[in-house]
Amino acid sequence: MAESFGAGVRDDETLEVADKVGRFSSWGLFNSGSDTRLTVAFGDSSAVRSLPLYSLLSLVAMIVFWFIATYAWGLPDEFKEPGLSDKLRIAACNSNDACEGSFSQFLGPLTFPSIRDTWNTFFLLIDEGFQNITLWAHTKASLWRVIRGMFFGTLFGVPIGFAMGLSSRARGFFDTIVESFRPVPPLALLPLFILIFGIGDTTAVRLLIFASIWIMIIAARSGVQEANLSKIRAAYSLGASKPQVLFRVLLPNALPQLFTGFRVALGVSWGTLVAAELVGTQDGLGSMIFAARPFFRLDVVVVGIIVIAVLGVFMDIVLRFLESKLIPWRGKG
Amino acid sequence: MGERVKDLSVKNVEMVYQVPKGDPVHALHDVSFDLASGRLLTLLGPSGCGKTTLLNILAGFLAPTGGEVTLGGDMITGPGQERGMVFQQGALFEWLSVEKNIAFGPKMNRADKKQTKDKVEELLEIVGLAGFGDKQVYELSGGMQQRVALARCLANDPDVILMDEPLGALDALTREKMQGLILKLWKETGKTIILVTHSVEEALYLGDRLFVMAPRPGRIERDYELPFAEQGLDVEPRELKAAPEFGEKREEILSIIWEMEEEIMGRTEPV
Numbered sequence: 374m375a376e377s378f379g380a381g382v383r384d385d386e387t388l389e390v391a392d393k394v395g396r397f398s399s400w401g402l403f404n405s406g407s408d409t410r411l412t413v414a415f416g417d418s419s420a421v422r423s424l425p426l427y428s429l430l431s432l433v434a435m436i437v438f439w440f441i442a443t444y445a446w447g448l449p450d451e452f453k454e455p456g457l458s459d460k461l462r463i464a465a466c467n468s469n470d471a472c473e474g475s476f477s478q479f480l481g482p483l484t485f486p487s488i489r490d491t492w493n494t495f496f497l498l499i500d501e502g503f504q505n506i507t508l509w510a511h512t513k514a515s516l517w518r519v520i521r522g523m524f525f526g527t528l529f530g531v532p533i534g535f536a537m538g539l540s541s542r543a544r545g546f547f548d549t550i551v552e553s554f555r556p557v558p559p560l561a562l563l564p565l566f567i568l569i570f571g572i573g574d575t576t577a578v579r580l581l582i583f584a585s586i587w588i589m590i591i592a593a594r595s596g597v598q599e600a601n602l603s604k605i606r607a608a609y610s611l612g613a614s615k616p617q618v619l620f621r622v623l624l625p626n627a628l629p630q631l632f633t634g635f636r637v638a639l640g641v642s643w644g645t646l647v648a649a650e651l652v653g654t655q656d657g658l659g660s661m662i663f664a665a666r667p668f669f670r671l672d673v674v675v676v677g678i679i680v681i682a683v684l685g686v687f688m689d690i691v692l693r694f695l696e697s698k699l700i701p702w703r704g705k706g
Numbered sequence: 707m708g709e710r711v712k713d714l715s716v717k718n719v720e721m722v723y724q725v726p727k728g729d730p731v732h733a734l735h736d737v738s739f740d741l742a743s744g745r746l747l748t749l750l751g752p753s754g755c756g757k758t759t760l761l762n763i764l765a766g767f768l769a770p771t772g773g774e775v776t777l778g779g780d781m782i783t784g785p786g787q788e789r790g791m792v793f794q795q796g797a798l799f800e801w802l803s804v805e806k807n808i809a810f811g812p813k814m815n816r817a818d819k820k821q822t823k824d825k826v827e828e829l830l831e832i833v834g835l836a837g838f839g840d841k842q843v844y845e846l847s848g849g850m851q852q853r854v855a856l857a858r859c860l861a862n863d864p865d866v867i868l869m870d871e872p873l874g875a876l877d878a879l880t881r882e883k884m885q886g887l888i889l890k891l892w893k894e895t896g897k898t899i900i901l902v903t904h905s906v907e908e909a910l911y912l913g914d915r916l917f918v919m920a921p922r923p924g925r926i927e928r929d930y931e932l933p934f935a936e937q938g939l940d941v942e943p944r945e946l947k948a949a950p951e952f953g954e955k956r957e958e959i960l961s962i963i964w965e966m967e968e969e970i971m972g973r974t975e976p977v
Contacts, residue, residue, distance in 0.1 A: 603797035606767055607855075611811035611862055612787035621814075625801040702800035702844045 436488070443487035486672035491679070494672040503673055504664055506656050512680060514656035518574070518649065519642050522581025526638060530586040531631065534593025535623070547590070555587040560648045572653030580652065584645040585638035592634020596627025629703045636692050643685050712778030712788070712865040714741040714764070714898065720772030721759055721924070732923030733759045734770070739926065741915070743778075743865070746892050746899045746935055748913030750906060750959065752966050756924025757902045758870055764900060765791050765868050777866065787811060790864035792855045794871045798843045804830070804854050805839040811862035822861075829857040832894075833887065849880035856891065869901040873908065882943060885912055889938045906959050907947060910934055918959055920966050928962065930955075 414420040486494070498508035536543035537551075559580050566583075570576040600623055608622045650659030658677050665673035696703065721734035733756040741747055749757040762768040763775060766785040775782045777789065785791075798807055805826050806813075812822040830836050833853040843851060852872055859867055872888075873881045885908060892899050903909050909916050914935040920927040932955070934946060946952060 601796045603793040607797040609785040610791040611814055613814045617814050
């Protein structure tokens with residue numbers, strides 16, 4: 374009769390998959406659900422997990438789609454017409470000598486770059502680089518900017534957030550500032566930043582600080598606000614002073630929220646990076662993409678996009694791993 | 707420890723909460739009592755009778771709007787480590803191990819590390835958690851967590867231990883075990899304990915003195931002297947709770963509380 378329940382039937386294969394998920398979940402990669410034999414699983418979100426097999430499948434699907442789109446069909450014929458693409462290429466390269474030598478060797482037809490083109494460009498960018506700056510140098514410049522932006526965003530944001538959670542005056546004062554700047558996209562402030570700070574590396578970092586600070590303020594504030602009153606009172610009853618309550622109770626207690634805020638802010642910063650690097654920086658993945666654009670070097674653009682995506686995923690995995698090590702009590706309190 | 711006599715004295719305590727819209731709430735009205743050192747007082751009453759408010763005033767978290775509270779002659783003006791507090795739940799520090807939770811008080815007072823370590827070991831033994839010192843608190847069951855809370859409170863060697871429904875979130879079996887532990891601690895340490903509870907049986911079993919409180923305004927309705935806590939360690943708890951005297955008291959108190967509840971319902975319903 375058990376078969377008639379449908380959802381309750383689990384063959385050995387699915388159980389094995391669940392085992393594998395369990396191993397992955399210790400990395401914080403996938404949510405692990407319970408392994409009980411549920412008779413009705415539909416609608417029970419605790420029974421839903423991200424099966425790694427299917428994640429792999431969607432990755433393969435993306436690559437296959439890319440392959441088909443660039444090889445089998447390509448773009449509509451008018452884009453492939455040699456006359457037009459030649460003209461465009463010549464027009465593009467007349468304005469700059471940089472692409473003169475190498476581009477004809479690896480620049481395919483003026484379509485979305487194929488997997489092979491992108492692959493070749495990737496290694497060319499690693500070895501020779503684009504406009505004499507290697508891919509690694511671009512990546513390092515971008516990462517360093519994000520790190521600085523996040524560092525200062527956290528350094529200034531967390532104390533302000535804590536002040537807003539602890540003092541009515543600070544809450545009143547900063548509320549107006551935070552609430553009016555938070556909804557403004559960093560990109561919208563780019564012209565102002567250029568006018569005020571000029572162009573260059575520090576301006577890009579300042580834009581990234583702007584992107585992360587509001588998120589860190591709000592995370593820190595909610596971390597303080599959501600502290601269980603019993604914990605604070607217990608600490609005072611045990612003889613803790615105000616600084617001790619702050620550093621030994623409120624701060625560790627807010628760590629889960631701070632970590633969530635940090636993850637969100639890092640995602641936003643990484644996303645703002647391309648815009649930040651518009652501000653006259655010579656290196657960085659964003660400036661590489663923008664430098665490649667006028668020359669129709671879509672292969673370089675695509676490599677830039679993929680590197681940004683892969684690094685974004687990688688950073689989130691590292692953060693989730695750190696979270697499971699640093700805040701093991703999360704969700705268990 | 708016996709030399710330290712710190713009697714608790716509560717004189718004409720008033721507590722009025724100002725509500726932004728509507729009438730002020732009279733949470734406590736003219737509450738006065740003296741409690742000799744080393745007694746175990748239980749507070750019982752329907753919700754809204756001010757028993758938790760009274761406990762918070764004794765702990766020093768709230769300042770009464772009238773009257774005064776003294777412990778051993780000293781005015782209570784804020785929280786202090788001579789008055790330890792055990793909460794219902796959620797007051798342990800999840801980021802610290804069991805050991806470090808218990809050592810929190812001595813550490814805040816910059817006590818000697820070696821002494822603290824010995825004390826923590828001793829307390830773990832007393833509350834029945836020997837060998838659990840390096841566990842994380844979220845790995846423990848609810849009952850074990852409350853054992854940690856008790857040990858943490860005892861680590862500062864307070865004169866008075868205030869308990870706000872410490873067993874309220876536990877299942878019935880664990881609750882009975884913990885009642886035994888509280889009685890044992892009380893007998894062995896000779897500390898003054900004030901315990902708020904919702905359970906008539908618990909209040910009767912643990913209290914060597916019992917206040918039944920009434921709401922609107924919150925006040926002490928009855929003041930009982932009880933023999934059961936004294937007998938508690940010699941007689942089986944089940945036997946004690948089944949005794950006719952225990953049953954009589956339970957019925958008496960239940961009927962008082964029922965009357966109050968009906969009075970409240972009668973006031974709110976426009977008959």
